[in-house]
Amino acid sequence: MSLFWVVIRQTAQRHYMAKKLVTMVDWEKKLNDVKVRREDMNKLVMNFLVTEGYVDAAEKFQIESGTEPDIDLATITDRMMVKKAIQDGNVEDAIEKVNDLNPEILDTNPQLFFHLQQQRLIELIRNGKVEEALEFAQEELTPRGEENQGFLEELERTVALLAFEDAANSPVSDLLDMSQRFKTASEVNAAILTSQSHEKDPKLPSLLKLLILVQNQLDEKAIYPRINNFPTATLEERTV
Numbered sequence: 105m106s107l108f109w110v111v112i113r114q115t116a117q118r119h120y121m122a123k124k125l126v127t128m129v130d131w132e133k134k135l136n137d138v139k140v141r142r143e144d145m146n147k148l149v150m151n152f153l154v155t156e157g158y159v160d161a162a163e164k165f166q167i168e169s170g171t172e173p174d175i176d177l178a179t180i181t182d183r184m185m186v187k188k189a190i191q192d193g194n195v196e197d198a199i200e201k202v203n204d205l206n207p208e209i210l211d212t213n214p215q216l217f218f219h220l221q222q223q224r225l226i227e228l229i230r231n232g233k234v235e236e237a238l239e240f241a242q243e244e245l246t247p248r249g250e251e252n253q254g255f256l257e258e259l260e261r262t263v264a265l266l267a268f269e270d271a272a273n274s275p276v277s278d279l280l281d282m283s284q285r286f287k288t289a290s291e292v293n294a295a296i297l298t299s300q301s302h303e304k305d306p307k308l309p310s311l312l313k314l315l316i317l318v319q320n321q322l323d324e325k326a327i328y329p330r331i332n333n334f335p336t337a338t339l340e341e342r343t344v
Contacts, residue, residue, distance in 0.1 A: 126328035
């Protein structure tokens with residue numbers, strides 16, 4: 105072994121020796137000392153089901169656990185219908201459904217309304233309705249772009265789709281991806297949840313991100329049983 109690798113190995117060993125070693129037994133004891141109420145866990149699950157729109161699962165979980173949702177579960181179906189309409193490219197239908205739910209959502213959120221109108225324009229271009237797309241852009245979007253520089257830049261980028269014979273392989277092709285529909289649908293979904301005084305994002309993914317952050321920070325100070333497989337939450341003991 106070369107002198108270089110000997111030095112590297114010794115440095116690594118000193119680095120790990122400086123860290124605190126926590127055995128599986130000690131780590132599990134610490135975890136068992138933390139008391140989490142089942143009620144709190146159930147609320148997290150219900151929050152996830154409601155926010156993500158799993159109405160059937162939420163209703164079943166409500167019956168099985170006795171956990172009450174913080175919104176009317178019937179509104180989930182309406183919200184999911186709006187989301188699906190956008191994901192299917194039926195933006196006009198989605199706008200009507202949003203206004204049926206609460207007309208103030210679009211009236212008080214000009215950016216959201218612009219993005220919905222922008223999605224309508226994208227769908228017209230996708231379907232080859234060039235003249236209708238140009239007319240719609242001129243009448244509905246240009247006035248908003250003149251009032252907002254950010255809107256104008258987004259509009260110019262969208263209209264640029266018409267400049268390419270093969271828009272699907274153009275520099276702005278991402279606007280035609282399904283991800284663009286999902287992005288718009290998520291924005292509308294968040295706005296509806298906010299209007300219902302509900303968090304726009306579920307708490308469980310945030311807690312998972314926090315767990316990853318804490319583990320990464322703890323890695324610098326200790327060698328301990330770590331969770332690497334998050335779906336199973338299996339603790340994996342590490343050695344020096």
